[in-house]
Amino acid sequence: MHTLKLRSFLILSACSLVLFAAVTLLSARLPVPISQQAAAGKRVWQKHNCVSCHTLFGNGGYVGEDLTNIVAKVNPPQLVQYLIQPPVMRPNRYRHHPALKRTEAENVVSYLEYVHTIPTLGWPPQPQKAGDEP
Amino acid sequence: MKLFRAFSSQASGRHRVLARPPQRVFLVQMISRRYCLAAVTLFAVQSMVALAGALDLVIPDLPSPIPFEFGRAIHLGFAVLWPLIGTMGMVYYFTAAELNREVFSPRLARWQFGIVLTFALSVYLSLSLRIGNGREYLEGMPLLYLGIGLALLLAAYNLVRTLWADKHHITPAAAIMTVGVLFLLILLLPNALHYNNPTLDEAAKFWVVHLWEEMAFELTTAGFIATFFIVSGLAVREQVEKWLYLEAGLAVSGGLYSTGHHYFWIGVPSLWLLLGTLISLLEVVPVAMLVQMTYVGFKSSKLSSKTGIKSKREKLTLWLILSSLIYHVLGASVLGLMITIPWVNLYVHGTYTTSAHAHLALFGSMGFLVLAACYYILSWGSEPTAKGYKAGVLAVLLLNIGLIGMGTALLVAGFVQTYLWRILGQDFMQVRFHLTPYLLARVLAGGVFALGDFLLIWQIYTAWWRTRKQNSPSSGH
Numbered sequence: 001m002h003t004l005k006l007r008s009f010l011i012l013s014a015c016s017l018v019l020f021a022a023v024t025l026l027s028a029r030l031p032v033p034i035s036q037q038a039a040a041g042k043r044v045w046q047k048h049n050c051v052s053c054h055t056l057f058g059n060g061g062y063v064g065e066d067l068t069n070i071v072a073k074v075n076p077p078q079l080v081q082y083l084i085q086p087p088v089m090r091p092n093r094y095r096h097h098p099a100l101k102r103t104e105a106e107n108v109v110s111y112l113e114y115v116h117t118i119p120t121l122g123w124p125p126q127p128q129k130a131g132d133e134p
Numbered sequence: 135m136k137l138f139r140a141f142s143s144q145a146s147g148r149h150r151v152l153a154r155p156p157q158r159v160f161l162v163q164m165i166s167r168r169y170c171l172a173a174v175t176l177f178a179v180q181s182m183v184a185l186a187g188a189l190d191l192v193i194p195d196l197p198s199p200i201p202f203e204f205g206r207a208i209h210l211g212f213a214v215l216w217p218l219i220g221t222m223g224m225v226y227y228f229t230a231a232e233l234n235r236e237v238f239s240p241r242l243a244r245w246q247f248g249i250v251l252t253f254a255l256s257v258y259l260s261l262s263l264r265i266g267n268g269r270e271y272l273e274g275m276p277l278l279y280l281g282i283g284l285a286l287l288l289a290a291y292n293l294v295r296t297l298w299a300d301k302h303h304i305t306p307a308a309a310i311m312t313v314g315v316l317f318l319l320i321l322l323l324p325n326a327l328h329y330n331n332p333t334l335d336e337a338a339k340f341w342v343v344h345l346w347e348e349m350a351f352e353l354t355t356a357g358f359i360a361t362f363f364i365v366s367g368l369a370v371r372e373q374v375e376k377w378l379y380l381e382a383g384l385a386v387s388g389g390l391y392s393t394g395h396h397y398f399w400i401g402v403p404s405l406w407l408l409l410g411t412l413i414s415l416l417e418v419v420p421v422a423m424l425v426q427m428t429y430v431g432f433k434s435s436k437l438s439s440k441t442g443i444k445s446k447r448e449k450l451t452l453w454l455i456l457s458s459l460i461y462h463v464l465g466a467s468v469l470g471l472m473i474t475i476p477w478v479n480l481y482v483h484g485t486y487t488t489s490a491h492a493h494l495a496l497f498g499s500m501g502f503l504v505l506a507a508c509y510y511i512l513s514w515g516s517e518p519t520a521k522g523y524k525a526g527v528l529a530v531l532l533l534n535i536g537l538i539g540m541g542t543a544l545l546v547a548g549f550v551q552t553y554l555w556r557i558l559g560q561d562f563m564q565v566r567f568h569l570t571p572y573l574l575a576r577v578l579a580g581g582v583f584a585l586g587d588f589l590l591i592w593q594i595y596t597a598w599w600r601t602r603k604q605n606s607p608s609s610g611h
Contacts, residue, residue: 020391028402056332060270061203065562115332124484124556
């Protein structure tokens with residue numbers, strides 16, 4: 001009886017895993033392929049551990065703002081400038097945002113532009129404005 | 135199986151408590167103590183790293199040799215790797231106890247320990263030197279995760295060969311612990327690769343962040359609890375084993391597809407909203423079964439006090455197991471389900487609410503169980519003194535108070551953040567200043583947690599030191 005139960009458990013586990021992996025791979029295909037510059041930007045993002053302070057798709061740290069749609073709020077040249085000559089991070093008085101080289105900054109911003117094109121099913125939600133229909 | 139027969143012949147009444155069979159000590163069980171000692175040591179360091187990081191968030195310009203972005207990475211690295219190392223020791227120890235025989239190769243277990251410790255320490259060292267790969271919870275360089283994968287491969291091979299050596303007498307607990315280790319390996323390997331596609335990268339990350347926690351570790355800890363009750367003589371084998379494969383099957387299928395609740399907003403089709411929500415409901419079933427299994431053990435152990443089993447060591451282990459179950463129910467299941475509802479998740483995702491859930495579910499559910507196993511293993515052959523037992527209980531209470539305090543502070547911070555930032559649309563940084571009191575409360579609760587951590591680790595070290603000679607591989611067992 002135990003052997004039968006064990007076999008059933010193993011078959012169920014193996015089938016579930018294979019199906020799950022296949023559905024995940026199919027689901028993760030994106031409408032627009034990533035450019036070389038954006039891919040290089042992703043490596044810069046990872047190298048500097050940006051995810052410790054910022055979120056992408058809401059995943060990451062909460063010290064800084066979510067950057068999934070940052071390019072819709074701040075234009076890319078301004079972002080590049082921010083990263084090359086970073087300001088002091090509030091509420092600190094001396095500590096600056098980590099600085100990047102120009103190429104690195106341009107690549108990261110290209111990556112953030114790419115992330116902005118990924119459809120996220122309506123996340124993040126748009127805040128309510130006074131006078132909006134309920 | 136001798137153990138099984140011994141139990142079966144004596145099992146006649148409901149929840150009847152059995153006389154304990156004499157327990158043999160196997161070489162791998164002595165080796166497993168090294169894993170547990172390393173795990174609890176890393177857990178002690180974890181408290182200090184976490185406290186430093188929490189302080190950094192509330193004290194501007196706090197000087198630190200390691201910048202926050204790498205300090206947090208070390209904290210998250212510890213959160214994943216100390217339970218892994220403890221789990222390896224736990225699985226070896228309880229597989230030998232469950233099967234009542236030696237594992238296939240104790241030497242392999244010894245090598246595996248050296249490998250996993252080397253690569254885990256390399257993750258921390260490289261992050262301290264600001265060398266990392268920037269994937270949350272997996273911030274170490276991919277090569278180092280390959281090394282940890284190698285250790286898991288050795289563990290999986292060793293355990294499969296152990297079961298295979300007497301394949302007609304495989305017990306459910308030993309089987310699900312082995313499958314748990316196999317899953318740890320399979321789910322880690324895709325994370326040693328680099329992905330250009332950010333959606334696929336996020337999805338693969340959750341194969342460790344979610345699936346290790348809510349599936350693979352669920353299997354290993356269910357096997358541990360079952361074996362603990364059985365080999366300690368606290369409960370009848372049939373009662374504990376009755377639904378173990380069903381529980382494991384639900385943990386696997388439920389765990390896999392409920393990963394969908396982490397996929398909601400990462401760029402996958404809306405199918406995952408439905409799949410992630412519905413299957414997350416299914417995840418509650420194995421938790422309920424785990425609670426039921428523990429209840430059976432508790433009921434039996436309560437009865438046992440009348441018949442002579444009054445081991446303070448086992449009682450302290452039970453305190454830790456019970457703590458875990460509280461967070462299984464409240465932190466992982468209730469809070470987890472509440473924030474999984476898509477129209478709730480839409481607003482709370484990406485706020486401190488997630489952080490509250492992570493603390494309660496990650497340490498609360500799984501950390502306590504790994505600590506329970508480590509304490510049990512490292513204190514084998516000794517009993518705590520009355521004072522030591524009281525100190526152990528106090529440590530467990532402090533850990534609970536600290537964890538609930540941290541969870542509550544982060545939860546309130548998350549709700550405030552959701553309301554002001556997500557709903558009212560206030561500026562992110564402006565909202566962040568409003569969160570300072572809650573983050574300060576988190577530091578205080580973290581301090582209480584760290585106190586409990588150090589007190590418990592002290593008790594564990596004391597027990598280990600007292601028993602180190604009789605449990606040393608050269609002691610002639």
